[in-house]
Amino acid sequence: MSTSDRGAPPARSPNPPRQSPPLLEIEELRVTFGRTAAVRGASFSLEKGETHCVVGESGCGKSVTALAVMGLLARGARREAARLEFAGQDLRALSERQLSALRGDRMAMIFQEPMTSLNPAYTVGSQMAEVFTRHRGGSRRAALDRAADLLARVGITAPGMRLGQFPHQLSGGLRQRVMIAMALMCDPELLIADEPTTALDVTVQAQILRLLAELQRDLGLGILLITHDLGIVARIADRVSVMYAGEVVESAPTAALFAAPSHPYTRGLLACVPVPGKVKREEALGSIPGMVPRIPPGFTGCAFRDRCDHAAPECAGAVPRQQAGAHEVLCRLPPGWAA
Amino acid sequence: MLRFALRRLAVALLVALTVMTLSFLLTRLSGDLAISIAGAGATPEDVAIIRRAYGLDRPLVAQFLDWAGRAAVGDFGDSYFFKARVSTLIAERMPVTLTLGLTGLAIALAVSIPLGILAAVREASWVDRLVQLVAMVGQAMPSFWLGLILMITFGLRLGWLPISGTGSWEHYVMPGVVLAFSAIPALTRLTRSGMIQALGSDYIRTARAKGLSRLSILGKHALRNAAIPVVSIAAVQLGFMLGGSIVIETVFALHGVGFLAWESISKNDFPVVQAVVLVLALIYIALTMAADLLNGLLDPRLRAA
Ligand SMILES: Nc1ncnc2c1ncn2[C@@H]1O[C@H](COP(=O)(O)OP(=O)(O)OP(=O)(O)O)[C@@H](O)[C@H]1O
Ligand SMILES: [Mg+2]
Numbered sequence: 001m002s003t004s005d006r007g008a009p010p011a012r013s014p015n016p017p018r019q020s021p022p023l024l025e026i027e028e029l030r031v032t033f034g035r036t037a038a039v040r041g042a043s044f045s046l047e048k049g050e051t052h053c054v055v056g057e058s059g060c061g062k063s064v065t066a067l068a069v070m071g072l073l074a075r076g077a078r079r080e081a082a083r084l085e086f087a088g089q090d091l092r093a094l095s096e097r098q099l100s101a102l103r104g105d106r107m108a109m110i111f112q113e114p115m116t117s118l119n120p121a122y123t124v125g126s127q128m129a130e131v132f133t134r135h136r137g138g139s140r141r142a143a144l145d146r147a148a149d150l151l152a153r154v155g156i157t158a159p160g161m162r163l164g165q166f167p168h169q170l171s172g173g174l175r176q177r178v179m180i181a182m183a184l185m186c187d188p189e190l191l192i193a194d195e196p197t198t199a200l201d202v203t204v205q206a207q208i209l210r211l212l213a214e215l216q217r218d219l220g221l222g223i224l225l226i227t228h229d230l231g232i233v234a235r236i237a238d239r240v241s242v243m244y245a246g247e248v249v250e251s252a253p254t255a256a257l258f259a260a261p262s263h264p265y266t267r268g269l270l271a272c273v274p275v276p277g278k279v280k281r282e283e284a285l286g287s288i289p290g291m292v293p294r295i296p297p298g299f300t301g302c303a304f305r306d307r308c309d310h311a312a313p314e315c316a317g318a319v320p321r322q323q324a325g326a327h328e329v330l331c332r333l334p335p336g337w338a339a
Numbered sequence: 340m341l342r343f344a345l346r347r348l349a350v351a352l353l354v355a356l357t358v359m360t361l362s363f364l365l366t367r368l369s370g371d372l373a374i375s376i377a378g379a380g381a382t383p384e385d386v387a388i389i390r391r392a393y394g395l396d397r398p399l400v401a402q403f404l405d406w407a408g409r410a411a412v413g414d415f416g417d418s419y420f421f422k423a424r425v426s427t428l429i430a431e432r433m434p435v436t437l438t439l440g441l442t443g444l445a446i447a448l449a450v451s452i453p454l455g456i457l458a459a460v461r462e463a464s465w466v467d468r469l470v471q472l473v474a475m476v477g478q479a480m481p482s483f484w485l486g487l488i489l490m491i492t493f494g495l496r497l498g499w500l501p502i503s504g505t506g507s508w509e510h511y512v513m514p515g516v517v518l519a520f521s522a523i524p525a526l527t528r529l530t531r532s533g534m535i536q537a538l539g540s541d542y543i544r545t546a547r548a549k550g551l552s553r554l555s556i557l558g559k560h561a562l563r564n565a566a567i568p569v570v571s572i573a574a575v576q577l578g579f580m581l582g583g584s585i586v587i588e589t590v591f592a593l594h595g596v597g598f599l600a601w602e603s604i605s606k607n608d609f610p611v612v613q614a615v616v617l618v619l620a621l622i623y624i625a626l627t628m629a630a631d632l633l634n635g636l637l638d639p640r641l642r643a644a
Contacts, residue, residue: 070548072544074539075539099550100551100552101550102550103548103549104549104550104551105550108548111541111544111548113541116542117542117545119545119546119560119563119564120542120640121563121637121638121639122560122563130549130551134550134551134552168640168643
């Protein structure tokens with residue numbers, strides 16, 4: 001058990017000897033939009049072939065974290081980090097041109113907004129093919145064949161016909177599957193998926209999760225999955241990070257998190273889940289009274305303290321990050337307090 | 340797309356028919372034509388002769404059908420003043436006006452689309468503010484004044500360009516620039532706002548997430564969606580340029596349709612006025628239809644409408 005003040009950067013040897021760096025390593029990521037701190041020092045890492053789920057209530061900074069990794073934040077956002085690396089490469093040091101060589105090819109993202117994320121002016125086939133020809137070259141014909149193949153694999157019937165259709169001719173569920181297939185066009189190493197299956201019915205969702213698991217096994221795909229669905233988390237996550245008000249308040253291997261949730265916020269989230277694995281689909285997260293507060297820059301202390309049953313005066317001060325093996329918690333409460 | 344095109348064509352034909360009726364009625368309702376033609380000091384007998392000679396004594400419906408039937412095949416009768424076929428007059432003048440209008444539009448698009456894109460990409464920077472300032476100044480500048488300034492500078496002082504007439508392409512440069520100036524502010528602003536909207540959209544974020552080149556993001560994904568209002572307004576602007584270039588045709592002594600219209604209005608040459616109004620209206624309708632079709636090609640959602 002080590003306890004460190006999270007204000008100070010974590011101690012590191014100057015030249016960490018590494019054989020194979022993690023696929024994605026984020027340390028102390030901060031994103032601010034003017035007077036709003038959307039992400040406040042989030043850290044996590046993802047190994048090749050691993051599925052890392054990020055959960056948390058609406059507005060706690062999950063999407064902003066994902067966009068910050070991809071370098072796709074809206075204008076006016078400020079991003080800072082102690083470390084932001086993809087396969088050992090510092091993403092902050094890359095030019096827009098170098099970054100665009102990675103995006104779509106080695107790292108891909110599925111957005112939370114399936115209805116508006118496809119260009120209304122181009123066919124599904126044209127939009128899927130262009131990402132392949134951009135990174136892999138080859139003929140448009142070959143790219144379209146690959147697109148049809150992937151559409152079939154995400155459970156779309158008559159993929160050849162769909163390739164010629166425009167986004168407005170497709171339902172929300174179909175658009176979401178097109179986005180998923182499009183992200184997989186170049187066999188990425190990292191897939192960031194922001195609520196990728198919300199518009200899909202259970203069978204299709206299961207088919208997509210199976211497809212992702214297959215790609216993970218065959219190609220070592222690493223997946224950063226943002227979801228509200230604890231059923232999915234229980235089924236596919238290797239590791240779970242719980243975000244609250246821009247911070248990762250708890251992070252642990254899935255089984256450990258479900259077995260011994262240690263942050264009061266995590267316990268609140270899981271309270272609506274009687275038995276892991278027997279979760280109702282799209283179970284509402286956050287049956288906790290109150291709302292995620294807007295955090296101004298320079299805020300100190302635990303952001304959850306106003307809603308926490310265990311709040312104490314010291315919660316307004318610096319919060320210790322406690323670590324027991326792979327289980328990390330950002331809370332002053334002693335480990336095992338809930339047992 | 341074919342059904343969409345046919346539907347647009349049907350609408351255009353209906354509008355054209357309405358315009359024909361209106362342009363016929365306007366000249367008939369604005370007083371007794373025979374009296375105007377005969378002029379001041381004509382005796383009632385003269386007026387009666389003229390009325391019979393021009394068929395103005397027949398029922399209005401018969402006159403209209405007669406006129407419309409001939410107008411439909413391009414026969415607008417004879418000019419009262421020029422002693423020539425109206426169709427010949429228009430055919431002679433139209434190339435000047437078309438060349439001028441298309442030159443003006445080409446210059447306007449060549450300036451305003453890059454400027455609009457630049458301003459949008461650099462939104463809220465000094466570049467953006469400068470572009471908007473230029474657009475505002477352009478809008479405030481009267482075209483005859485700009486025309487005279489250009490003539491004095493490039494025509495008289497520097498002697499680079501001819502100041503009047505239609506002999507060569509050089510004759511169209513200055514009037515084209517002046518005409519373009521009237522369209523540049525609106526087109527620049529529309530391009531800018533369309534691009535800003537497109538660049539902030541989710542599908543542009545997707546295009547960036549796909550690692551597409553900047554050229555593809557701006558030119559293929561953003562511009563295509565931003566272009567739709569620009570196409571519509573460009574068609575309207577070209578319509579204005581063709582019909583409303585009287586001032587410029589006069590300043591630069593270009594004998595186009597605008598100049599012809601001005602001459603015939605001042606001479607009570609009704610067949611010519613009527614024909615010019617009709618031809619310009621038809622061109623306007625055709626331009627609007629062309630813009631609709633082009634937008635249908637640009638945005639598949641419009642085809643369903
Ligand atoms: N472009 C933006 N400008 C200003 N604030 C923003 C912007 N994008 C996000 N935010 C703010 O950042 C915070 C985190 O938003 P984010 O979208 O990451 O939430 P989320 O965890 O993904 O929520 P959800 O589950 O609803 O998707 C919110 O308070 C939001 O208002
Ligand atoms: Mg989100």
